[in-house]
Amino acid sequence: MSRNGTLLLLTTLWMGTAWGQTVVPTVQEALALARRNNPELINARQNRLVQEQQRVASRAALRPQARLYSNLDYNYALPVQLIPLSLFGGGSDEYRSVRFGLPFVLLATGEITAPLVNRAARADLALAEQNLRIIDDQTLVLQDEISTQTARVYHAALLTRAAIALTRRNLLAADTLVQIARARLDKGQIEPLEYNRIRQVQLTTADVLSQNQLSYGRNLAQLKLLLGLAPTDSLLLTDDLLKASQAPGPLPDATSLDRPQLSMRRAQLDLARRQIGREQLAFWPTLAAYGRYSQQAQRDQFNFLNVSQRWFEIGVVGVQFNLPLYTGGLRQGNLARARLLVQLAESQLAYEQHRQQTDTDDIRQAYDQALRSLELNRQNDELSRQNVQIALVKYRSGLFAYDQYLNVFNETLTAQNRYLNALSTLFINQTLWQIRFGQ
Numbered sequence: 001m002s003r004n005g006t007l008l009l010l011t012t013l014w015m016g017t018a019w020g021q022t023v024v025p026t027v028q029e030a031l032a033l034a035r036r037n038n039p040e041l042i043n044a045r046q047n048r049l050v051q052e053q054q055r056v057a058s059r060a061a062l063r064p065q066a067r068l069y070s071n072l073d074y075n076y077a078l079p080v081q082l083i084p085l086s087l088f089g090g091g092s093d094e095y096r097s098v099r100f101g102l103p104f105v106l107l108a109t110g111e112i113t114a115p116l117v118n119r120a121a122r123a124d125l126a127l128a129e130q131n132l133r134i135i136d137d138q139t140l141v142l143q144d145e146i147s148t149q150t151a152r153v154y155h156a157a158l159l160t161r162a163a164i165a166l167t168r169r170n171l172l173a174a175d176t177l178v179q180i181a182r183a184r185l186d187k188g189q190i191e192p193l194e195y196n197r198i199r200q201v202q203l204t205t206a207d208v209l210s211q212n213q214l215s216y217g218r219n220l221a222q223l224k225l226l227l228g229l230a231p232t233d234s235l236l237l238t239d240d241l242l243k244a245s246q247a248p249g250p251l252p253d254a255t256s257l258d259r260p261q262l263s264m265r266r267a268q269l270d271l272a273r274r275q276i277g278r279e280q281l282a283f284w285p286t287l288a289a290y291g292r293y294s295q296q297a298q299r300d301q302f303n304f305l306n307v308s309q310r311w312f313e314i315g316v317v318g319v320q321f322n323l324p325l326y327t328g329g330l331r332q333g334n335l336a337r338a339r340l341l342v343q344l345a346e347s348q349l350a351y352e353q354h355r356q357q358t359d360t361d362d363i364r365q366a367y368d369q370a371l372r373s374l375e376l377n378r379q380n381d382e383l384s385r386q387n388v389q390i391a392l393v394k395y396r397s398g399l400f401a402y403d404q405y406l407n408v409f410n411e412t413l414t415a416q417n418r419y420l421n422a423l424s425t426l427f428i429n430q431t432l433w434q435i436r437f438g439q
Helices: 003-018 027-037 039-060 119-187 192-226 260-281 330-397 402-437
Strands: 021-024 065-074 080-084 095-099 104-117 234-237 286-299 312-322
Touching (some): 021 027, 027 119, 027 402, 039 119, 119 192, 119 260, 119 330, 119 402, 192 234, 192 402
Parallel strands (some): 021 234
Antiparallel strands (some): 065 104
């Protein structure tokens, strides 16, 4: 590119940025913009930050816990014990009732517990880490889906824009034909029926142009949504499907079929297997150390603010051993469920491997077919354009009847559509191959 051309391109890009216009020169730029600004991908990354807090919760179960708590009790019926008075020199059949405790009790306690052995909690931490890996893989899967949609919509926009250019060219030819037919009709050289048929072709072509413009607007709006742009933002695609240079060559060989979908399924299978280990650890005992210090006040009246009366101290440290013996079948049910989830994850992984291989083969086959037919359709399109120009000259000179011209015109439309479809299919599948294998 010349120096003036480079300066012109830079000036155009700067002015587009200054006016709030997004300029996308290639499909690779569109893919990069979608991966960076797509709202779904932004939400997925934000969800990852939210899910990280589950790892914090799992770690908390392995760390010491401290708490303060207080109980205020009112013993409205205190326990009473009968004591024989013979112990104090009284009669053998005489008893004295003794009440134990006071009605108002205030207890303030500080407690620290520290897990010593808790294998299930350590397994929960590993499960939380694995869930985060699955979330990362799910984000990559979503990114792959967004990239695929972006590639298809991007080329669909280029296809409809190219169709608009071709339809405008066809409409100009139809307008010229109408002018010729009108002059002949005025001279009485043709019947009104032939003129009306020519007008119908003109009107049909104008309608096709309007439909192509509508399709292009829809594709552009969908592309804005994928790129994270507002509907009111301006988007300029500088790529041109009809001005593409020579067709690309055959696709390179696939390096490996390590798709994000497969990575996610493998991670889910690993999670299911880890879950079995976690449920088996639920049968193991736990061991925890604890320390507790309390101060207790007992009053006959509700007067705990009276500092002249004593508070009693209670302190204890110890170790707690916990071995659950029966949980109503909960642990056995969780273990059976985890084993079934492993079987499901294995089945899903096998299906995904077959699906990805089928999709990859389909992309290559579609690309190879489009590559084989592209040059043929290009030549066919060029010949059809020459034919319609020759037919128009012959019709103007009276050497061709209208039906003969119409046949050539319809052949031109067919050739145009086949050429555009082959070109679009070629570049779409080339982009999908690059997304899959980075080539």
